[in-house]
Amino acid sequence: MNARRYRAVRAVRHPRPRNRPPLTTGPGHHPSYMNLADNNIAYRHPDLYDALTQDSTAAATCQHLINHYGTAPAGSVLDLGCGTARDLAALANSHHCVGVDLQPALIRHAQQRYPALDLRAGDVRTVRLNDTFDTITCLGNALAYLHHNDDIRAAFQTFAAHAHPGSLLIIVTQIAPTVAATPARGRVDAAGLGADVTTEHSWNPRTQIATVHRTWQLDDGTTEHDLIERRILFPRELELYASLAGFTPLALFTNGQNHTGPLIGSTAHFAATYNSF
Structure with missing residues (x-):
């Protein structure tokens, strides 16, 4: 079985741990997004999460995009939805890195494994670090767990809030459904x-x-x-959300070896640069 298919598993609902912070509700805050840790066997077992995604090439592909499109090949990186921070740790060999994830348990696990990394708990829709970065990443289908348009817009506003002119945005998310006739x-x-x-x-x-x-x-x-x-975001949707937030799309590809070829997979890398308004 292909381990890469198990990234960001979401499981059946379990009782909420007593030390879990209360959900943020109200306009634009949808509790379904907030329950990943409660409902996910891989997120409940971070070592399993890492094992199931150990063949990820995300960090290497990000570095290639930074080298090709970025203005600071060894600059700062903000990873929103960093999970266990394995990809961020690889980038930290040549970048100053900050990671943010919604799930405190994953952040604690990552802090124990990578004590030198700057890792924080936060929500991609609302977090504000009062700083800008040369590269902003949102990998591992983290964006796909935002199902509602207003939440997706909020995430792109977060990307823009941490960008300066020339900042590179890299997103990995699903652009097409996986359809299978049989289990x-x-x-x-x-x-x-x-x-x-x-x-x-x-x-x-x-x-x-x-x-x-x-x-x-x-x-x-x-x-x-x-x-x-x-949530599947089709290519033109990604371009629109990015453009409305002040980004200029640069590339969208499903094959890391061919950035301009046909889109033949369900998960894509999307790159854009920030121009402001």
Whole structure:
């Protein structure tokens, strides 16, 4: 089974931990986005999260884009939705890096693993660090968990708030649904966990939500049911949201070796530069 398919798994709802901060509600704040840690087997087990995404080439692709489009090849990087910060740690070899993630448990895990990194808990829609960066990244389909247009606009406003003229924005997100007529079955043995996994896909074109239902039959006899719901942002939508926030689109590609070729995958890299208004 391809481990890369398991990035940002979202599982069935579990009781909220007592030390979890209350949800922020009101206009533009949708609780569904706030429950990833409660509803995600991989997020509940950060070592599993890292193991399932260990073949990620995100950091190398980001560095290539920085070298090609950026104004500061060794400048500062802000990663919004940094998860366990593995990609950010790779970039920190040549950049001053700051990471932000919604889930305090992942930030704590990352701080223990990468104590030299500047890592903070925060919401991509509302966080303000009162600083600008040469490169802003939002990787791992983090943007896809914002299902509503106003939340997506808020995220792009956050990108702009941390940009200066010439700042490079790099987003990795789904631009097309994964459609499969029959369930996929595979095996996961990682981070001390063994399971037979069944995955099914569905697609709602009205809401542009692609849903993955995943069942984990664990070797200890227990079962986990995961639910992944991602908002698909089509290429022209990405360009529009970026342009409205003051960014000029530069590239959109699904093949890291061919930035101008046909879009043949469901997940894309999008790059844009900030011009302000």
